[in-house]
Amino acid sequence: GAVVSQHPSRVICKSGTSVKIECRSLDFQATTMFWYRQFPKKSLMLMATSNEGSKATYEQGVEKDKFLINHASLTLSTLTVTSAHPEDSSFYICSASQGGYQPQHFGDGTRLSIL
Amino acid sequence: AQKITQTQPGMFVQEKEAVTLDCTYDTSDPSYGLFWYKQPSSGEMIFLIYQGSYDQQNATEGRYSLNFQKARKSANLVISASQLGDSAMYFCAMNYGNKLVFGAGTILRVKS
Numbered sequence: 581g582a583v584v585s586q587h588p589s590r591v592i593c594k595s596g597t598s599v600k601i602e603c604r605s606l607d608f609q610a611t612t613m614f615w616y617r618q619f620p621k622k623s624l625m626l627m628a629t630s631n632e633g634s635k636a637t638y639e640q641g642v643e644k645d646k647f648l649i650n651h652a653s654l655t656l657s658t659l660t661v662t663s664a665h666p667e668d669s670s671f672y673i674c675s676a677s678q679g680g681y682q683p684q685h686f687g688d689g690t691r692l693s694i695l
Numbered sequence: 696a697q698k699i700t701q702t703q704p705g706m707f708v709q710e711k712e713a714v715t716l717d718c719t720y721d722t723s724d725p726s727y728g729l730f731w732y733k734q735p736s737s738g739e740m741i742f743l744i745y746q747g748s749y750d751q752q753n754a755t756e757g758r759y760s761l762n763f764q765k766a767r768k769s770a771n772l773v774i775s776a777s778q779l780g781d782s783a784m785y786f787c788a789m790n791y792g793n794k795l796v797f798g799a800g801t802i803l804r805v806k807s
Binding site: 584590612623624679683685686687691 | 701730732737738739740741742784786793794795797799802
């Protein structure tokens with residue numbers, strides 16, 4: 581149980597392109613979903629928290645207009661990297677939780693490479 | 696503010712031996728949860744074990760156990776009978792509200 585699917589697993593695209601990443605909870609309803617960014621051999625950095633039907637809460641220093649998050653249902657959240665540039669290249673990973681002290685369950689991540 | 700410290704950037708262990716990965720934390724909240732996740736080179740984050748601050752007993756899950764010492768604010772992960780497949784990055788994390796704060800991670804390499 582508690583499976584989170586993230587798609588695509590890898591994206592390579594040209595600078596200026598917008599890229600959408602999907603995060604789905606397959607067998608549970610996720611009250612809250614989280615988006616993280618991870619640089620090689622580094623820890624996860626929380627970018628934003630999204631709750632179904634409401635606006636995402638972004639962490640300090642994260643550009644809201646660059647990283648658009650939509651949480652349209654209890655099983656789907658999307659992250660759109662708008663007008664991506666090489667410095668946006670990174671590993672992005674989502675997680676979903678049923679709330680409270682329930683553990684966050686993670687997707688497999690998306691490796692984004694902007695040329 | 697919540698903080699997680701993992702002081703071991705890398706560890707080696709011989710196959711079939713036990714290994715302890717260190718984690719200390721800092722929080723002023725009396726109620727909190729501690730988590731350990733495994734991240735193989737493929738990137739996915741695998742939940743291993745959870746310890747609540749009010750839990751009386753140390754958590755165990757198969758070959759994983761959590762050595763929880765509340766007074767010392769430590770939550771070390773013990774992996775028994777290491778296997779080659781245990782080679783990965785391991786993260787200790789603590790919740791604050793519904794968010795998680797992660798430590799810097801420890802890379803574990805299991806030698807045959």
